[in-house]
Amino acid sequence: MIGAIDTSSPRGALAVRLGNTVLHRWPAEVKAIGVRGSVAHGDDTDSSDVNLVVVTYRPRTGPKPTLRKVDGIPVELEVLAAEEALVQARQLTPRWPLLADRFITTFPLHDPKACFKEQREAHQNLLGEARPAEFTSLARHNWAAANGARQRAIRLTQWYDTDAALVMITQARVHAALVTGFLTRTWFRNAADAVKRTGVAAADIQELGAILKYQADELAARGRPVDGTLGALFD
Structure with missing residues (x-):
């Protein structure tokens, strides 16, 4: 995972803007905001999208999940309650090979309580304990x-x-x-x-x-x- 968002990239700059907008509109409901996928890996290209995840304190609060374009860039906004996100991090499902990266590589845009670190450690523990x-x-x-x-x-x-x-x-x-x-x-x-x-x-x-x-x-x-x-x- 990268050490910092590359704001010279249109995708990186948009991810930061989106995170700031969400935090401004739902300050009391949002626990953490992170970016996943190619932006988090630092290898996004002109054809890449922005995968933003918002973790809320309670279910059905904060922004609504959506999939659309912003300034010509495809954006996927995922919204999960903190407990739901942690439950997912502790589960092995048939699609695990396509889902694990979201727990292992999420760059925190706003995460004062280390929510994404907790998810990553929970998933790593799951992998270590799975038979x-x-x-x-x-x-x-x-x-x-x-x-x-x-x-x-x-x-x-x-x-x-x-x-x-x-x-x-x-x-x-x-x-x-x-x-x-x-x-x-x-x-x-x-x-x-x-x-x-x-x-x-x-x-x-x-x-x-x-x-x-x-x-x-x-x-x-x-x-x-x-x-x-x-x-x-x-x-």
């Missing part, structure tokens, strides 16, 4: 989603619905990347980063089949086979 079986179970969940999307892509191709098939292939690639993320305990900046770093960005239907076969064998070796009896469904 391997938790990661492999979530990997298997994503494997099933990837396999299902690939099978739908095959059917859609047979029906000459190429556009819909491409959507399914994209979903299959993302879920296959998440499988790798769980098996290696690796998190990604976003879905594009995930498919690029795991080498599935250009995989076609046949290549995805080979990747999923390899992942299925790996999951079976780790005690989480992708197929089994009815009784095993609830293990």
Whole structure:
């Protein structure tokens, strides 16, 4: 994470302006304001957006979450109550490889009570205490989603619905990347980063089949086979 916001960047300058505006309008309701994504990493470009997170003392207070452009720059404003944000930091979900970065790398624009540090430490503790079986179970969940999307892509191709098939292939690639993320305990900046770093960005239907076969064998070796009896469904 960067040491300071680069206000010479239009995205950095806008993040600071947004944070100041939120704090001015909701001074008694806002506990912390931070920026995530490329601005927090210090590698934003002209095509980057601004991901601002506002943590409030109580639920349903402060600004409303929104997604729109400001001065030509895409802005995502996320609003969470402090307790809700901490609960999320302490959870492993099927999308963990795409969510972890928001807990690990949030640059505080306003955080007098070290709210984001608390979230980061809570998430790091979660990762340190999580059992391997938790990661492999979530990997298997994503494997099933990837396999299902690939099978739908095959059917859609047979029906000459190429556009819909491409959507399914994209979903299959993302879920296959998440499988790798769980098996290696690796998190990604976003879905594009995930498919690029795991080498599935250009995989076609046949290549995805080979990747999923390899992942299925790996999951079976780790005690989480992708197929089994009815009784095993609830293990």
